[in-house]
Amino acid sequence: MSHKETVALLRKGGILRSASSCRRAFTLVETMIAVWIFGTAMLGAFGLLTFGLREIRNTKERIYVGRILESTLEQTRNLAWDELSAQPAEQTFDTGTALTPLYGKQINSGASTDPDFASPLKDATGRIFISTINPVLKKIEVQVTFKPYMTKSRPQSYSSVTYISNTGIDRR
Numbered sequence: 001m002s003h004k005e006t007v008a009l010l011r012k013g014g015i016l017r018s019a020s021s022c023r024r025a026f027t028l029v030e031t032m033i034a035v036w037i038f039g040t041a042m043l044g045a046f047g048l049l050t051f052g053l054r055e056i057r058n059t060k061e062r063i064y065v066g067r068i069l070e071s072t073l074e075q076t077r078n079l080a081w082d083e084l085s086a087q088p089a090e091q092t093f094d095t096g097t098a099l100t101p102l103y104g105k106q107i108n109s110g111a112s113t114d115p116d117f118a119s120p121l122k123d124a125t126g127r128i129f130i131s132t133i134n135p136v137l138k139k140i141e142v143q144v145t146f147k148p149y150m151t152k153s154r155p156q157s158y159s160s161v162t163y164i165s166n167t168g169i170d171r172r
Contacts, residue, residue, distance in 0.1 A: 057149055064121060065144045068095055069160040072126065072142045081166040084138060087130050095124040095144060123147040123155065136166045
């Protein structure tokens with residue numbers, strides 16, 4: 001029997017296979033590379049997830065602070081000119097007692113229906129600055145300072161300013 005006949009017989013019986021038909025599984029190196037690529041992609045996705053959650057919380061805090069600023073400015077705007085003039089130039093207020101202008105509900109009461117805001121802002125303080133620009137115009141600045149919930153950074157401060165005139169629309 002010749003060499004060619006022996007090889008043909010072995011191939012026919014399935015004992016000898018060609019190089020292309022032997023490649024049915026992945027090698028260890030290929031598997032390790034695939035696991036490394038998958039792991040790197042998952043780490044990147046996890047990093048984006050934690051960043052996104054932190055930014056959602058920070059945005060909710062800023063929205064809360066905006067509500068407190070708006071509420072306090074509205075309460076101050078509703079004072080009569082004589083009442084406004086009798087107020088001290090600087091005063092603090094409890095951020096937990098700020099009310100929404102439309103509904104009269106406490107903004108930062110801790111009784112929120114949003115589970116992320118079941119507790120009030122962390123270490124929040126509110127201040128009102130009233131300064132006289134001229135005898136008929138006052139500048140009102142409201143400032144809220146709080147410690148961000150998910151970071152160890154320094155306290156953040158936001159403020160809002162309005163001007164009130166004693167000759168304005170329907171001023172008492």
